[in-house]
Amino acid sequence: MTVQTHRWVADVVIVGGGLAGLCAAVTAAEGGLDVIVLEKTDSNGGSSAMSGGCLAFAGSELQEAQGIEDSEELLLQDLIAVGKGECDEAVARAYTRNQLATYRWLLDQGVVFLPVIEAASGQSVPRVHNVDPADMIRQLERVAGASKRISLRQNVAAKRLLRDGAHVTGVICEAADGDINCLATHGVILASGGFVHDRDLVHRFAPQYDEAVFIGGEGNTGDGLRMARALGADIRDMPYIKGTFGKHPLDETNHHACLAVYKGAIAVNQEGRRYVDESISYKLLGDACMEQPYSVTYQILDADIMRSGENRVRILDFERRLEEGLFLEADSLEQLARMIEVPCDAFLSEIAAYNSAVEAGELPAFGRRHLVHNHGALTPIRTAPFYAYPSTAAVFGTYCGLCVDEDMRVRDVFGEIIPALYAAGEVVGGLHGAAYMTGSALGKAAIFGQVAARSVIAGTETADRCGGQE
Ligand SMILES: Cc1cc2nc3c(=O)[nH]c(=O)nc-3n(C[C@H](O)[C@H](O)[C@H](O)COP(=O)(O)OP(=O)(O)OC[C@H]3O[C@@H](n4cnc5c(N)ncnc54)[C@H](O)[C@@H]3O)c2cc1C
Structure with a gap:
C-alpha cells in the first residue's frame, strides 16, 4: 500500500x-x-x-x-x-x-x-x-x-x-x-x-x-x-485507578452500575458477611469488592428499599433491572441465602445484627451512619420480598x-x-x-x-x- x-x-x-x-x-x-x-x-x-x-x-x-x-x-x-x-x-x-x-x-x-x-x-x-x-x-x-x-x-x-x-x-x-x-x-x-x-x-x-x-x-x-x-x-x-461498585457481572446489556446500597441496601460477600460501610464512594466500594472472594458480592434489599428506586436515575433504576431479571427475588431471607449460595446462618445473623443496630439507633458494623455520604437515614431490611443484586466492580474510566x-x-x-x-x-x-x-x-x-x-x-x-x- x-x-x-x-x-x-x-x-x-x-x-x-x-x-x-x-x-x-x-x-x-x-x-x-x-x-x-x-x-x-x-x-x-x-x-x-x-x-x-x-x-x-x-x-x-x-x-x-x-x-x-x-x-x-x-x-x-x-x-x-x-x-x-x-x-x-x-x-x-x-x-x-x-x-x-x-x-x-x-x-x-x-x-x-x-x-x-x-x-x-x-x-x-x-x-x-x-x-x-x-x-x-x-x-x-x-x-x-x-x-x-x-x-x-x-x-x-x-x-x-x-x-x-x-x-x-x-x-x-x-x-x-x-x-x-x-x-x-x-x-x-x-x-x-x-x-x-x-x-x-x-x-x-x-x-x-x-x-x-x-x-x-x-x-x-x-x-x-x-x-x-x-x-x-x-x-x-x-x-x-478504581472500578465502580454495582456492575452486574453477567449482564452485558446494561453497562451502568446499580447502587441500591445508596438507598439502604447492604453488601454481603460470598460468606454472607458485610465487609464495608456501604455509604462511601462507589469507587472505594469497588476497591473493597475486589478484595472479596471471587470479586463478586451481593447488594441485599427489601421491598421498601426496592420501592425507593428512582427510574430516571440510571444507578437507582431498580424497577427496570427487576423487569430484566437481574435481581434475585425471594419470599424469605433464608430462601434468598439459598439462591445466592451463601451460608444461611452467617447471612441471617449479619442481617439481624445490622437491623438491630439500626433500630436501636446505634452504628452498625463498619461505622455506617447514612445511606450515601452524609445523606439519609438507615432502615432495617425486614419487608418481604427480599432481593439480591450480584455486583462486581467495573472500570468506567x-x-x-x-x-x-x-x-x-x-x-x-x-x-x-x-x-x-x-x-x-x-x-x-x-x-x-x-x-x-x-x-x-x-x-x-x-x-x-x-x-x-x-x-x-x-x-x-x-x-x-x-x-x-x-
Ligand atoms: C458507563 C459509564 C458511566 C459513566 N458515568 C459517569 C457519570 O455519570 N458522571 C461522570 O462524571 N462520569 C461518568 N463516567 C466517566 C465519564 O463519562 C468520562 O470520564 C468522560 O465522559 C470523559 O470525557 P472525555 O471527553 O474526556 O472522553 P470521551 O468522551 O471518552 O471521548 C474521548 C474520545 O477520543 C477519541 N480518541 C481516543 N484516541 C484518539 C485518537 N488517537 N485520535 C482521535 N480520537 C481519539 C475516542 O474515540 C473518544 O471518542 C462514566 C463512564 C462510563 C463508561
Whole structure:
C-alpha cells in the first residue's frame, strides 16, 4: 500500500470527539479560531455518550430552585476531601472557578438538565445535574456542525505529536487514505479520554483490577497519554485507578452500575458477611469488592428499599433491572441465602445484627451512619420480598493522567509547560486525587474543554516553570 502524506491546517487541532473535545471545539470557534476535531471511531461521543449523565456543578439556579445551598468553596472542600488531599489543588480550583460558567454555557448550547438528584457519592450537598448523555453529545455536535469554523473528522486517529523545537505544531494522524499531517498554528488539545480499553496499561498501574469489567468508549486506549508522554509529559493519580461498585457481572446489556446500597441496601460477600460501610464512594466500594472472594458480592434489599428506586436515575433504576431479571427475588431471607449460595446462618445473623443496630439507633458494623455520604437515614431490611443484586466492580474510566496547570497546559516531568500542548477531560490527572466525586469526570470534560480552548484563544503558551510536582 502506498502511504500518502496530506496536510490539513487549522488554528487548533483537537484530538477526540467526546464531551471535552466538543466543548473545546465550540468554545474555540466562539473565540474566532478555526478548529479541526479528529475522532478515531466512526462517531463522536466516546465514554461521554454512554455515561450516566451526572455532572457536578455547585451554586446553580437549578439547585437554588430546589432549595439546595451550595457554593464554589464547598465544592472545592469536597473535591479535596474525597480525593484525600491527593488532588492537585490548582487543578481542583480550575474546576470550581469555572464550573458555574460552564453549566450556564451548556444551557445556552441547548443542553437540557433534569432536576438535581439526591444520592451522590462524595457530595456534602446534592449537586448532580443530570442529562441524557447521548442527547447532550448530539446537541453539541449540532452546534459544532452549524459552525463554519469547526470541521469534525471521524475515522481519523491521531498517532504522534509534531513539534518545531519545543513547540507542538500538530499531529500525525491516520485516515482511510493514508497518513496526514494535521497542523495547528495555535495549539493542540488532547481530549482523547482515558485508557479503559488498554488492559496492559491498566494492569501496569492497577493490577488489582485485572478481573474487573471494563466499560467505556471503544477508542479509549490511552493514545493521548502516550503521545504526550513521548514528549516528556508528567502523569499523576495513576495508583488511584478504581472500578465502580454495582456492575452486574453477567449482564452485558446494561453497562451502568446499580447502587441500591445508596438507598439502604447492604453488601454481603460470598460468606454472607458485610465487609464495608456501604455509604462511601462507589469507587472505594469497588476497591473493597475486589478484595472479596471471587470479586463478586451481593447488594441485599427489601421491598421498601426496592420501592425507593428512582427510574430516571440510571444507578437507582431498580424497577427496570427487576423487569430484566437481574435481581434475585425471594419470599424469605433464608430462601434468598439459598439462591445466592451463601451460608444461611452467617447471612441471617449479619442481617439481624445490622437491623438491630439500626433500630436501636446505634452504628452498625463498619461505622455506617447514612445511606450515601452524609445523606439519609438507615432502615432495617425486614419487608418481604427480599432481593439480591450480584455486583462486581467495573472500570468506567481511568481518572488519572497528564499533569496540567490551571489553564490546561501540559507539564513535562520537570514541571515545565510543553508549549502549545493542552489537555482536557479524562486524559487529565490531578483533579480526582485518591477518589472520585460523582459527576466530576463529565464535569471535568466540559469545564476543562472550555478552559483549554480559552487558553489557546488567549495564546497562553508562554513557557512557565512550576514547582513541587512529582
Ligand atoms: C458507563 C459509564 C458511566 C459513566 N458515568 C459517569 C457519570 O455519570 N458522571 C461522570 O462524571 N462520569 C461518568 N463516567 C466517566 C465519564 O463519562 C468520562 O470520564 C468522560 O465522559 C470523559 O470525557 P472525555 O471527553 O474526556 O472522553 P470521551 O468522551 O471518552 O471521548 C474521548 C474520545 O477520543 C477519541 N480518541 C481516543 N484516541 C484518539 C485518537 N488517537 N485520535 C482521535 N480520537 C481519539 C475516542 O474515540 C473518544 O471518542 C462514566 C463512564 C462510563 C463508561
